[in-house]
Amino acid sequence: MYFNYKRADWQTRTPADLRLAVISDTHITHRGEGIERFTRTLEVFSEITPAVDAFLLAGDICYQIDKAGGGVCEELYEEPYDMFLGAVRRYVKDTPWIYVLGNHEFPQNNNGEQITAAAIELYKSKTGMPERQHRVICGHHIIAVGGENWTCALRPEDEAWVKEEIKRAVADTPRKPVFVMHHKSVQGTVTGSYAKLFGEDYQAFLSQYPNVINITGDLHTPAQHPRAIYQNGYTAIHTPMNAVGNFCHNIDNIKRMLNMPTDGSQALLIEVRGGVVELHRLDICENREIGDPYLVDIHGILDGTAGWLYGADRFKDAVPPAFPDGARGAAEIKDGKLCLCFDAAEQTPSGHNQDDRVPAYRVELCRGGEVLTTHNISAPYWRYDAPTKITASLPPCDGADRVKIAPISFINTLGEPISVKL
Numbered sequence: 001m002y003f004n005y006k007r008a009d010w011q012t013r014t015p016a017d018l019r020l021a022v023i024s025d026t027h028i029t030h031r032g033e034g035i036e037r038f039t040r041t042l043e044v045f046s047e048i049t050p051a052v053d054a055f056l057l058a059g060d061i062c063y064q065i066d067k068a069g070g071g072v073c074e075e076l077y078e079e080p081y082d083m084f085l086g087a088v089r090r091y092v093k094d095t096p097w098i099y100v101l102g103n104h105e106f107p108q109n110n111n112g113e114q115i116t117a118a119a120i121e122l123y124k125s126k127t128g129m130p131e132r133q134h135r136v137i138c139g140h141h142i143i144a145v146g147g148e149n150w151t152c153a154l155r156p157e158d159e160a161w162v163k164e165e166i167k168r169a170v171a172d173t174p175r176k177p178v179f180v181m182h183h184k185s186v187q188g189t190v191t192g193s194y195a196k197l198f199g200e201d202y203q204a205f206l207s208q209y210p211n212v213i214n215i216t217g218d219l220h221t222p223a224q225h226p227r228a229i230y231q232n233g234y235t236a237i238h239t240p241m242n243a244v245g246n247f248c249h250n251i252d253n254i255k256r257m258l259n260m261p262t263d264g265s266q267a268l269l270i271e272v273r274g275g276v277v278e279l280h281r282l283d284i285c286e287n288r289e290i291g292d293p294y295l296v297d298i299h300g301i302l303d304g305t306a307g308w309l310y311g312a313d314r315f316k317d318a319v320p321p322a323f324p325d326g327a328r329g330a331a332e333i334k335d336g337k338l339c340l341c342f343d344a345a346e347q348t349p350s351g352h353n354q355d356d357r358v359p360a361y362r363v364e365l366c367r368g369g370e371v372l373t374t375h376n377i378s379a380p381y382w383r384y385d386a387p388t389k390i391t392a393s394l395p396p397c398d399g400a401d402r403v404k405i406a407p408i409s410f411i412n413t414l415g416e417p418i419s420v421k422l
Contacts, residue, residue: 010289011048013271018138020179021045022268024058024217027104027244028084029065030077034243035087037265041242041284042091045267052269054137055095058217058239059102059146059183061127064119066108073107076119081126096137099129101146102183102218109150116149132158134165140272141169144181152184152218153197163205170211177277177298179270180206181215189236191227191410192219192248207233210301213270213277215239220248222382223266223281223290226355226410231308235296237279240266247382264382266290275299286384291354309352318350321358321407321415329420331403338365338394338403338422344379344387345407345415353410357381360408361390364417365400373397376408 013019023041028034045052062080066073088097106119123146124130132145143165148155154162162180169178185193186203206212212234220241221228228238241247242265265284270277275298281290300306322345329342340363349356363375377392406417 007047008287013048013050016271016273018140018272019052020054020056020270021052022056022215022239022270023242024239025060025241025245027060027063028080029063030079032083035083037243039087041267042087044284044287046091052095055092055097056181057099058181058215059100060104063104063244064107072109076107076122098135098142098144099127100144100181100183103147103150103152106150111149132161140176141173142179147183154182159199159202166209166212170209175275175299175302177213177272178211179213179215183216183218185216185219185238189230190238191225192221209234211298220245222247224357224382226353229294229310231310239268242267283384288384314351314353315411318411319348320413321345321347321409323418327418329405329418331420331422333396338396340392342390342405344390347409355410357386358407359410362406362408362414364404365397366402366404367399372400
């Protein structure tokens with residue numbers, strides 16, 4: 001993988017009340033996959049001045065698998081931890097770390113009681129971290145709890161513990177953010193959070209505390225996806241994938257993309273200044289910051305002088321994506337596949353959404369005015385520089401003589417299509 005090793009201007013920061021490096025889903029395997037990207041991430045963070053106050057890892061240090069591609073893992077490996085901690089010792093000296101158990105610290109697709117218990121003990125012995133912890137860093141509370149097994153749901157007693165710790169933290173620092181970290185996202189919050197892994201009242205409880213910043217990972221959503229942040233009385237932020245794995249789209253009603261995304265390396269940098277939480281998104285490969293930071297004005301929200309920027313109604317005024325004037329495309333059958341190449345569509349950002357990319361397209365294969373078949377294809381919106389041309393290969397369709405291509409937004413709205421003769 002290409003890395004830009006040159007130190008960047010963004011790594012020189014202004015003073016902050018708190019600065020957190022946030023990483024998730026490194027997925028280091030016993031074969032060493034992922035260690036290069038993770039090491040590069042530590043190098044990037046180590047060059048930030050003033051230095052970060054703590055490192056958070058929102059789960060999936062490891063990828064406990066016997067072989068690539070899935071299956072059921074029957075053996076636990078120490079090597080991922082050894083490689084991970086070796087990189088930490090090299091680049092991070094006295095800065096504190098806070099980890100949580102993700103699903104991949106457990107053996108893949110294996111909820112056996114004995115091996116699950118062994119996975120927890122291996123994690124604790126290697127990292128020195130408990131399953132639950134409540135730390136205070138630079139006067140700010142950080143509450144962290146790991147999942148119970150491969151499923152990675154929180155046990156009812158874990159949820160009860162988190163609630164009590166939030167109450168205690170808010171009572172201690174009523175006008176400061178309180179960071180709550182677990183690997184999985186609460187259902188129905190950030191994009192892709194479909195799995196029901198938390199109690200019915202957990203989100204309702206969090207919504208009572210505007211101070212709460214809920215940090216999660218797991219979903220592999222690129223940092224450019226505007227719905228990787230969610231607000232409903234509190235803030236949920238998804239931490240993007242850092243090392244091994246593919247980015248996932250998580251666009252409503254589009255469950256499968258035919259041209260799957262490539263991999264990458266991203267992370268977050270959280271800074272707190274005077275009650276305002278800044279959520280910076282980082283492209284590790286390019287060593288650049290992605291867009292403007294998301295902003296959570298804790299003081300303003302508590303005082304009623306500021307509102308929620310990333311709530312459910314923020315897309316109310318969003319406009320559909322559109323092809324630029326004169327956009328063109330080409331379609332041909334080659335080597336038994338329908339090959340497409342067309343000009344990329346454009347998206348006008350809507351307010352604070354930062355939805356300035358077009359993530360997908362709907363392709364209709366037609367004969368005359370009849371639609372014979374439809375495909376949804378992804379666009380590489382996670383790239384630092386947005387592409388100007390989109391290419392795709394699809395199965396051919398007998399009888400089709402024309403292709404219609406329409407851009408799709410992050411909220412699943414369709415723009416006007418262009419038509420290409422086949």
